[in-house]
Amino acid sequence: AIGPIYKTTSKKMVYNPVGIEDLIAWSNKVDYPIVAIARLGGIGLAVLTEQYPYICVGNAPESISLERINSSSPCSSKRGAKEYENGVIYPSPDGLVLVTNAGAQLLTKDIVDRRAWQDFLTINTAVIYDGRYYGFGGSNIVFDIRDGGKLSTLDIAARAAFVDEQ
Numbered sequence: 001a002i003g004p005i006y007k008t009t010s011k012k013m014v015y016n017p018v019g020i021e022d023l024i025a026w027s028n029k030v031d032y033p034i035v036a037i038a039r040l041g042g043i044g045l046a047v048l049t050e051q052y053p054y055i056c057v058g059n060a061p062e063s064i065s066l067e068r069i070n071s072s073s074p075c076s077s078k079r080g081a082k083e084y085e086n087g088v089i090y091p092s093p094d095g096l097v098l099v100t101n102a103g104a105q106l107l108t109k110d111i112v113d114r115r116a117w118q119d120f121l122t123i124n125t126a127v128i129y130d131g132r133y134y135g136f137g138g139s140n141i142v143f144d145i146r147d148g149g150k151l152s153t154l155d156i157a158a159r160a161a162f163v164d165e166q
Contacts, residue, residue, distance in 0.1 A: 029066050030054060035075040041086035046099045048075030048090055053099045071104035073097045080123040080135060084145065089133055091123045096133060096143055108143070111151050127161040134161065 032049035037056075040046040044057035047066065051074050058064030073092045075081060081090035087100035095108030095117045108117065122138035131146035140154035 036078040036081035038081045038088040039083055040088055043101050046088040048081055050074050053104055055101060069104045073104050076121060077123045079125045082126050082128045084128050093121060107149055108151060111149055125161055127163045129163045
């Protein structure tokens, strides 16, 4: 399930989970193929496409509003998109991008240029743990989100990763 949807029936609210199938109805509102969908804090969803990120807000599939963020920051990995605080971090051809309800921000812009980032671009899976984004793929990286954005490589590889939130 992607997230909760509440529908009013008579005088009570009924909880119904919304999955990808329910979202297909409005996916034609997006101009480019969807790469990933991730929960965006408590406000809605980040819809990440091959060209632009979108913010999706609504309480039912038929009433969802979709706003394109005016930043050409395509998502390059479905499994690289991860929730972080009130946003979503994902890899793009330019670096790591943070999408919030305020817009998109290239987190790695002062650390690595687009050409150098291509060595790290193939992130197949990622997790965020203790304020750090761990990306695994062709090159394995750790990006310290909290500490001014330090980028390091890792000597370990992973095909899957799990973080126990408790």
